[in-house]
Amino acid sequence: MMPSDFTPCPFCALQCGVAIKGDSSAVRIVGNPNDPINEGHLCQKGLASLDILHHRQRQFHPLAREGRSEPLTPVLWSTAFDMTAARIRDVQRKWGADSMAIYGSGALTNETAYLLGKFARLALGTREIDYNGRFCMSSAAKAYVTMFGLDRPTATFEDVRQAETLLFVGSNLSEAHPMAMRAVKQAKRRGATIIVVDPRRTPLAKAAQYHLPIRPGTDGFLAWALLHTIIEGNLTNEAFIAAKTQGFDDVRFQARHYTPAVVSLLTDIAPDIIESVARIFARSPRAMVLHGRGIEQYRYGVESVSAFLNVVLATGQIGRPGTGAIMLTGQANGQGGRELGQKTDQLPGSRSITSATDREHIARVWGIETARIPGPGRFTAGEFFSAINRGQIKGLMVVGANPLLSAPDTPAVQSALENLEFLAVLDPILTETAEAADIVLPTGGFGINQGTVTTVEARIVAVRPLSSPDRTSPGYQDWQVLKELANRLGADRYFPYRSSREIFEEMILATKNSASDYSGTSWSALMAGAMPHWPVPENRREGTPRLYENGFATPDGKARFSILLPGPATELPTPGCPFHLITGRTATHYNSGAQTRHIPGLNRPADVVFIHHHTAGQLGIRDGEPLTITNATDRRLTLKARVTRDIRPDTVFVSMHNALDSAVNHFIPASPLGLSGMPEFKHTVVALSPVTPNDAAHEETDNSRTVDTRRSIIAP
Ligand code: SF4
Incomplete structure (x- = not known):
């Protein structure tokens, strides 16, 4: 076992330490006994995390298509980079810099999240960047x-x-x-x-x-x-x-x-x-x-x-x-992902994009005039798709996210993706969103990327590439893809990096003296196993596990009570839609399920609706039978009933991990947004009805894909 074979599990924000053991004849994954969270143990997702390297939707070569009706086909990396840059330039020439937007993710490494914010602001010159954590944290x-x-x-x-x-x-x-x-x-x-x-x-x-x-x-x-x-x-x-x-x-x-x-x-x-x-x-x-x-x-x-x-x-x-x-925090790097510059209103270090002091600091680190930093953007991630449908965004780069499944109002997202002049997806997995793209650039992901993530506890931990002998073709790391694109967009002087370490070192300078200060840690310390909780300023390299022992992080050191008063859910039960529908995670899946639905051992059906046994009895539904859910706008979804005593009788539960044909976000409205830009993602109201013999038969989830992406492997 190589030392580099210790890395965090990619499937939730705990980031449990995993270790890869064995040789080419038998590789297995075990928990890292030195990890303070999992202490050598792993859940079923962690135990299956190595399978993501052989995932049937994992991509190691770029795909592109001439027109939306054409299939995605493999292309050379150099062709894909040239095409992407040309299409971006074309959109921005016609519609302006802000017509191109970036939709990032809480699953990216800290270095990728940092670089993506810089890429948006300096390579694209757009103020429109936000990330899927807008729906999360x-x-x-x-x-x-x-x-x-x-x-x-x-x-x-x-x-x-x-x-x-x-x-x-x-x-x-x-x-x-x-x-x-x-x-x-x-x-x-x-x-x-x-x-x-x-x-x-x-x-x-x-x-x-x-x-x-x-x-x-x-x-x-x-x-x-x-x-x-x-x-x-x-x-x-x-x-x-x-x-x-x-x-x-x-x-x-x-x-x-x-x-x-x-x-x-x-x-x-x-x-x-x-x-x-x-x-x-x-x-x-x-x-x-x-x-x-x-x-x-x-x-x-x-x-x-x-x-x-x-x-x-x-x-x-x-x-x-x-x-x-x-x-x-839910997503793998939901903590680091939200503090390193991919939010529309923030610069790295959770700095405010409207603060003159913060802008000056970042401009110094980037070697530019302060005025060159665009922003804040007009739209949060929750508003991107309506902005596309209104023609205010013409090109979109989705990085490490799958909004076709994970954003609210699936039909509106679907039409938005169709309305785009250009859609590029950067992801190691051919997600449902990637299948709708003009160009797919496979990024590094688990096993390939090197860098850091910040866990649910705000610990900064090292992410290492796996040296396991069964590793598939290496592909590019995320930063290399962004650097290649930046070079072709004429921003090469701002992306001179030769390694993720160089990005890390610039990133921690960007966070220095900020709310999320990483500047006291170092690449070598993290790669040697240090796991400090931020803030980790230069005079406290051990980090800060527990906050507020000596006052709060406010100007006067005092916490503020809040008199914000709660209100009711946006949609309340009516005679036509008398049941609450709530959504959430299940043990064997992660996020939109694009990764876990194709991993043997994890691909248990997620497309079921949990219903209380009294309610099921009143509806004449038995466990495993199809049940149609209808919302107030008459959108319908038919799922198998999972009859249980473990839910309120007036409530049903559907997982957020389902495939496109059973995605629960069909039901979730994209507005109104709360104070944070969060839509009411967790809840709606629905009617329930059994499927009669005359109804259309319930269609099983078809996991087949129309894209033949395995016809050739083109090395980078
Ligand atoms: S998915 Fe399981 S093993 Fe992986 S980080 Fe989360 S709890 Fe740990």
Whole structure:
């Protein structure tokens, strides 16, 4: 085994360490025993991660087509680079620099995310860049930055192990971050109380002492009722509030309205349960809140997260061992991906693109005049596709993302991709979006790229190329593809890199003295196994695992209470659509499923609808039978019923990983957007009906692809 065969698993933000063992006759993957999260263990996705190297949709050579009706066919790398640059220039010549947009991803390495932001602003000269994390972490990010000053969890899984109370809200940790359950179980063995707020009885909920099967979309109200109980019961930490916070008087005033009795009507959680949970949390010596997309992916996601952070502040449960708040980032590099410059409103280091000081710093690092940095953009990722359909974006470069499946309102995304004059996809996998492209450039991905990622805990960790003898043709790393394109676009002087290390070294300079300061770490330290949590300034090279032990990252060091009030879900049940439909992750799939649906051992059908057995009985549906879901605009989807007792009777659940013909985002409207630019991704309302013999037969997912991409392998 080579030392380079230690790298993180690519399938969730825990980034568990994996090690490749064996020789050409038998290669196997095991957990890295020195990794602090997984301690040598892996979940089923981690165990299958090596299979991504042999994935039938993995690409090692570029594809292009003459016209949209033509098939994608392999082309030489040099041809693909020339064609891409020529098409970009053509679009920008006709429609202006901002007609070309970039759609990035939280699955890219830090170096790729950094370089992509620079590529957009200097090689394309466009202000239109945003990334798929807009649909993922933006609500949590806005709440944390506003209230605490930094967009990262305040604590780590070591704190989880030490906590006495863990309050999970909208997180299916057991399936979305399976190895993190080790810390939860360790806490429980030490006597911790686990409280789970979730419309579904997930494995995490089954492990909890308290499961609150809340009505979808009402979590923010629950938080205000917890606050109400804490205030009325004199359970606030007044010394902490006085010394470390601002704005509590307004919150105290607002909280008067949210009595458990009133909130019980909204949330469907009994008043005495609300009061019990509030008392347990406030009286606990060490309590934490951990939350996922289940509360964030709503129009009022920022407000709901803020309300739970109010609970943390009011009780002083932050800045000490076993306390704090953790936003459970989902995508592999969801943390690093959002702080290194691919957001439309940010420059590297989570710097504001409208701040003169921040712009000057980045301009110095890039060696340009400040005025050359375009932005902020007109559109967030959630608005890209409507902008395309209005003719405001004419060309799109999608990098490491699959918006055809993962963005809301699938039909609108489909027509947007068709309306583009030019679509390029940079991805190691031939995703559904790539199949719609004019040009596909295979990037590095797992096993090929070298660089760093930043985990759910804000640890910066090394990503290493695999030297395993069974490795397939190497292809280009991401940065090499971007550099080749930049060269052809006349921006070669800004992309002089000879290695990902050189990009890393420029990147950490760009973050120096910023909110997300990486400048105190080094390439050699990370490659030798260091895993510091940022901020890691030059005078604190060991990093900062736990935040806010000595004050918050605000100008005066005090946290801000939030008086943002939650509202109802955008769509509420009606006689025509009486059921809540919620979406989420399952244990064997990752993101849009483009990677995991084709890995043997992981490709369990995701296209099922979880339905409560009482509801199924009323509809005359049995397990495995087809069930048609219809939304308010009469869009329909037929999936097999998975009858269960582990969900509210008024709610059904469909995974976000389905193939295009069963993609749940057919139902998810792209607007209205919340304060963070987040659409109401988690929830809609639907009608359910059994499929009768006269209905069209349910079509099984057809995983066949129309593109013959294996006709030849063209080396780079
Ligand atoms: S928990 Fe996440 S990072 Fe760890 S092995 Fe599983 S998918 Fe990979």
